[in-house]
Amino acid sequence: DCERHAMDLNSDSGKHLDKDIHFHEQDCSKPWEIVPCSLDLIFSSNFFEHLPDKEALDQTIGHAMQALKPGGSLLAIGPNIAVLKGRYWDFWDHHVALSDQSLGELFEIHGLEIKRAISRFLPYNMVRVKKRPLFLVSLYLRLPFLWSIWGKQFFLAATKPWPFFKDDISWLSAWYFPWDSPIATFCILTTILREVTKGSQSLRRTRFFKRGC
Numbered sequence: 165d166c167e168r169h170a171m172d173l174n175s176d177s178g179k180h181l182d183k184d185i186h187f188h189e190q191d192c193s194k195p196w197e198i199v200p201c202s203l204d205l206i207f208s209s210n211f212f213e214h215l216p217d218k219e220a221l222d223q224t225i226g227h228a229m230q231a232l233k234p235g236g237s238l239l240a241i242g243p244n245i246a247v248l249k250g251r252y253w254d255f256w257d258h259h260v261a262l263s264d265q266s267l268g269e270l271f272e273i274h275g276l277e278i279k280r281a282i283s284r285f286l287p288y289n290m291v292r293v294k295k296r297p298l299f300l301v302s303l304y305l306r307l308p309f310l311w312s313i314w315g316k317q318f319f320l321a322a323t324k325p326w327p328f329f330k331d332d333i334s335w336l337s338a339w340y341f342p343w344d345s346p347i348a349t350f351c352i353l354t355t356i357l358r359e360v361t362k363g364s365q366s367l368r369r370t371r372f373f374k375r376g377c
Contacts, residue, residue, distance in 0.1 A: 171188040172188075173191060193219075204236050213260050221260055225238075235324065235326055238271070241286065247263075277322060
């Protein structure tokens with residue numbers, strides 16, 4: 165089981181979600197009402213280009229970075245202006261011009277590590293065309309050589325790095341050092357003791373996380 169969240173400014177969006185999904189009716193560029201370091205995965209498809217400007221996108225990625233657990237992933241799909249050129253603006257509500265390179269740079273500015281970048285992935289127009297049978301979609305995804313022909317949208321996969329020890333450890337917080345969980349605390353202290361016993365010169369590789377051992 166997992167806890168799922170959805171975010172949208174449109175209140176009607178909540179009506180189309182499963183009952184166990186936590187719906188956040190809010191502007192994604194404003195502070196998220198989600199516990200920091202609590203999400204394993206954030207997925208966005210054909211959304212970032214609809215934000216009003218670069219500042220809103222920058223703030224959104226900052227909030228996503230804060231909400232992700234260390235090791236958590238941010239996956240993004242969107243139209244690639246480097247491939248589409250002028251056709252990128254065929255939709256009236258596209259405001260921010262993005263490519264896999266520019267969005268990837270923004271991810272890295274916020275400290276995310278790019279794990280996979282595909283400049284040509286899905287076809288551009290999935291809305292204004294006749295609905296395709298699911299088996300054709302599945303076949304397309306299984307044949308990457310087709311992506312270079314019809315792919316007009318990018319795919320990016322990035323992860324939030326694990327925090328490492330520094331001389332100044334004031335950055336430690338309850339989200340990284342879960343004293344409220346006896347089992348996790350025991351595992352952390354055991355790991356530290358083992359490292360010290362082995363005479364390790366550094367604890368830089370010791371990781372603190374909230375989910376346990």
